[in-house]
Every structure is written in C-alpha cells, then in structure tokens.
Amino acid sequence: MSNKIVDLRSDTVTKPSPEMWEALKSLKNSDIGDDVFREDPTVNELEEKAAKKTGKEAALFVTSGAQGNLVSLLSSTSPGEEILVEPLSHIVLYEVGSAARIGGLSIRPYSSNKGIASLDELQQLVRVRNDVHQPWTTLLCVENTHNSHGGVVLPPSFLKNLNEFARKNNDMKIHMDGARIFNAAVSKKIPVTEFTKHVDSMMFCLSKGLSCPIGSIVVGSQEFIDKARKFRKMLGGGMRQAGIIAIMGLMALQEKWINRLEEDHINAQRLSRGLKEVSLPIEVNEPETNMVMVKFPDTVPIEKFTSTLNKKGILTLGSGNRIRLVTHYGITAEDIDFSIGKITEVLKKFLP
Numbered sequence: 001m002s003n004k005i006v007d008l009r010s011d012t013v014t015k016p017s018p019e020m021w022e023a024l025k026s027l028k029n030s031d032i033g034d035d036v037f038r039e040d041p042t043v044n045e046l047e048e049k050a051a052k053k054t055g056k057e058a059a060l061f062v063t064s065g066a067q068g069n070l071v072s073l074l075s076s077t078s079p080g081e082e083i084l085v086e087p088l089s090h091i092v093l094y095e096v097g098s099a100a101r102i103g104g105l106s107i108r109p110y111s112s113n114k115g116i117a118s119l120d121e122l123q124q125l126v127r128v129r130n131d132v133h134q135p136w137t138t139l140l141c142v143e144n145t146h147n148s149h150g151g152v153v154l155p156p157s158f159l160k161n162l163n164e165f166a167r168k169n170n171d172m173k174i175h176m177d178g179a180r181i182f183n184a185a186v187s188k189k190i191p192v193t194e195f196t197k198h199v200d201s202m203m204f205c206l207s208k209g210l211s212c213p214i215g216s217i218v219v220g221s222q223e224f225i226d227k228a229r230k231f232r233k234m235l236g237g238g239m240r241q242a243g244i245i246a247i248m249g250l251m252a253l254q255e256k257w258i259n260r261l262e263e264d265h266i267n268a269q270r271l272s273r274g275l276k277e278v279s280l281p282i283e284v285n286e287p288e289t290n291m292v293m294v295k296f297p298d299t300v301p302i303e304k305f306t307s308t309l310n311k312k313g314i315l316t317l318g319s320g321n322r323i324r325l326v327t328h329y330g331i332t333a334e335d336i337d338f339s340i341g342k343i344t345e346v347l348k349k350f351l352p
Contacts, residue, residue: 006335007315011180011264011290011328014211017257020248032243035061036233042243046250050217053253054202055193058225060218061246063237065179066095068203068216070102071235073139075220075227076173076201079104082135084125086112088148090177091141102235106135115146115154119165126169140166143177144195145184150324151268151291153184159198176202179216183209183289186261200224209261209290210252211329214245260329264290267327267336274340280347292325294343300350308349312342 007013016024033039043061050059062068069091077083083099085091087109091099099105108125110117127134140162144154159176166172176199178184185192196202201220206212218228232238251257268287275284275294283295296302302318309316316323325339 004313004338005315006313006331006339008325008327008331008339009315009317010326011208014208014329016213016248017211017251017329019257020212020251023247023251024244027244027247031247032241034240035242036238036240040241040243040246042250043246046246046253047217049250049253050204051219053192054196054204054219056196056202056219057222058220060225060228060232061239061242061249062203062216062218062232063214063239064207065090065177065203065205065216066098067232067235067237068205068218069095069175069177070098071228071231071237072175072201072203072218072220073099073105073141074103074231075224076139076175077103077105078138080106080135081138082106082108082127083139083141084108084110084122084137085141086110086115086117086143086146088146089141089143090147090179091143093148108137114149114152115143116158117142117162119161122165123169126172129170137170138172140172140174141177142174142199143179145180145187145289145291147179147291150285150293151180151183151287151289151326153187153288154195155188156190156194156198159195163198173200174198175200178202179205180208180289182258183261183265186259187265187289206249206252209264209328210249210257212245212248212252215249217249261290264327264329264331267331267333268292268325270333270336271325271327271339274336275343278340278344280344281351282347290327292327293322294325295322296347297321297351299352300347305346305350308346309342312346314339314342314346 047059129136206215285293306318
C-alpha cells in the first residue's frame with residue numbers, strides 16, 4: 001500500500017476549508033436555535049442567502065441531496081402521477097427507488113444525448129390528464145451537471161426550450177437535480193441564475209465541490225418550500241440546532257469559494273490530457289467540469305484494476321468497463337501527475 005493517497009472516488013470526500021473551521025469555532029449559543037421552530041438564525045441566514053444566490057423566492061436546508069430531491073418530487077406531485085426522468089440520472093440510479101416507494105410516483109424514462117433530451121421524443125411520452133387509463137405526467141426532471149455522463153453541463157438554452165415545452169404540456173413543473181450546479185456556472189462563466197430561472201425547483205449540494213461536511217439546499221417558490229419543509233419533517237429531516245453545520249454552508253456560498261471550483265476543472269483537464277498522452281488503448285473524455293471518465297478495453301477486469309490502483313494509492317470507482325475520476329478541494333496538480341503515473345503503471349499490467 002502506498003503511503004500517498006489520492007482520493008478520486010468522488011467530490012463527496014472533501015474536507016472543510018480552514019475558513020469553515022474558523023467560522024465554526026466562532027459560533028456562539030446565540031447563533032443557533034431550534035430549526036424546526038424556525039429559530040436557528042444561522043440556518044435562516046443560509047436559506048436566505050441560497051435563495052438570493054439562485055434567484056428563487058425561498059430555500060430549505062436538508063440533510064442530503066437524495067433527501068432534497070425527494071422532498072422536491074413530493075412537493076410537486078401527488079401519488080399516482082408520472083414523472084419523466086433520464087434513466088442514468090441520480091434520481092433513478094442512486095436514490096433507492098424513493099420516488100416510487102415513498103412518493104407513489106410512476107417513473108417514465110426518456111433517452112438523451114448526454115443528458116439533453118429530444119423535445120420531439122419527450123412529446124411522445126407526455127400523458128394527458130383526461131385519459132382514464134394512464135397516469136398524468138406532471139413533472140420533468142433534469143440533472144445538471146450530469147454525473148453519469150461525465151459531469152457535462154446542460155446549457156441554459158436547452159433549459160429554456162425545456163421550460164417552454166413543459167408549459168405547453170400539462171403546464172408540467174421542472175425539477176433540476178443541481179447537485180453540482182455551481183460547477184456548471186463556473187465552467188460556463190455565467191451566473192447560476194442563468195440556469196435556475198428556467199426551472200421551478202432545484203436541489204444543490206453543499207457537501208460536494210463546495211466542501212461542506214453535511215447538507216444540501218432546495219430552492220423554489222415560497223409555496224413550494226412551505227410544502228417541502230413539511231415533507232422534510234415527514235422524512236425525519238427536521239434538525240434542531242442545525243446552525244453548527246449551516247455555518248459552513250454560509251462560508252461555502254461566498255463567491256471566492258464558488259470560484260475556487262475552477263481549480264478542480266483545471267485539474268480534471270490536466271488529468272484527461274495526461275491520460276490521453278500515454279498512448280494506451282483507453283478512451284478519455286474531455287471534461288467540462290471536474291469528472292474524467294476513462295473507458296478501458298473489455299479485457300481489463302475493472303474490479304481487479306481498481307483494487308490494484310487502491311493499493312498504489314489511487315482511490316477510484318469503476319463500473320462496467322470504465323472508471324470515474326473526480327477532482328475536488330484538496331487535490332493538487334502534483335496529485336494529478338502522481339495519479340497519471342500510477343494509472344499508467346497499473347494498466348500496463350492488465351494489457352496483453
């Protein structure tokens with residue numbers, strides 16, 4: 001086992017910045033309260049700041065991205081209705097079927113080109129309310145950036161078209177799983193509001209690239225957030241003196257910390273470029289944000305490959321015939337160069 005560890009499994013492994021720890025140390029009893037009673041001033045400040053930052057009326061602090069997505073779905077639908085979701089989205093693959101089990105929702109998948117759907121195809125999938133045989137399609141979900149497609153950005157132009165489409169079809173609502181929406185905004189060098197103004201609700205994570213230890217935010221209209229708050233309580237997410245974790249979220253939403261995400265994108269590009277230069281039979285994406293997807297020949301046993309990499313000090317996740325490498329706070333350019341060397345070294349052992 002290598003003494004040096006470079007953890008590229010996910011940006012969920014980030015640790016708080018020194019400024020976040022200092023902010024936590026400065027917290028006083030007067031800065032926290034019972035959030036279920038709306039009496040935690042730090043949580044209230046975080047929610048107000050998040051709403052303003054995303055251009056929405058209100059916001060809600062939740063324990064996780066999965067909880068944030070679920071309370072959003074519950075707040076926009078009724079049991080027995082149908083939602084349209086891209087099949088490789090986080091909502092479908094990594095949230096334990098909660099939309100169906102807890103929300104009583106029928107999930108209808110739509111195909112896409114790296115997260116971007118064809119409006120013509122979507123039109124064929126929409127079910128109308130007056131058909132007695134079918135569930136009514138009431139919600140359209142998108143993911144931005146899209147995890148399984150390699151951190152790609154769904155541009156505002158597509159979201160605008162999607163919004164116009166939804167209004168013409170049952171006046172559907174649009175929910176965006178924006179776990180990494182600030183990565184998208186920094187990558188395209190535009191305000192996050194250019195994305196959010198085209199959707200009715202959105203969840204974004206504080207605990208990924210923004211480096212907080214816990215928490216996500218749901219944003220939308222005041223009416224929507226009032227519903228979401230009740231569903232959060234129903235799901236056991238009503239926290240009490242939550243200011244002790246919300247304080248780090250306040251630090252994370254500072255403009256300079258959001259802009260720090262560009263370092264992760266630069267490191268991802270460095271990693272992609274380095275792997276492309278090793279002249280091995282692999283396919284490497286051109287990362288838009290902080291994810292590098294590496295596709296290997298079918299002859300490479302991914303589980304054994306990643307296990308060997310782990311022992312060499314490179315932690316990553318594999319599935320099928322590819323691995324995902326995620327850059328984040330704490331990963332340096334030197335770490336990237338070290339990783340390129342180890343990945344190349346290990347891969348050569350598995351090639352004929």
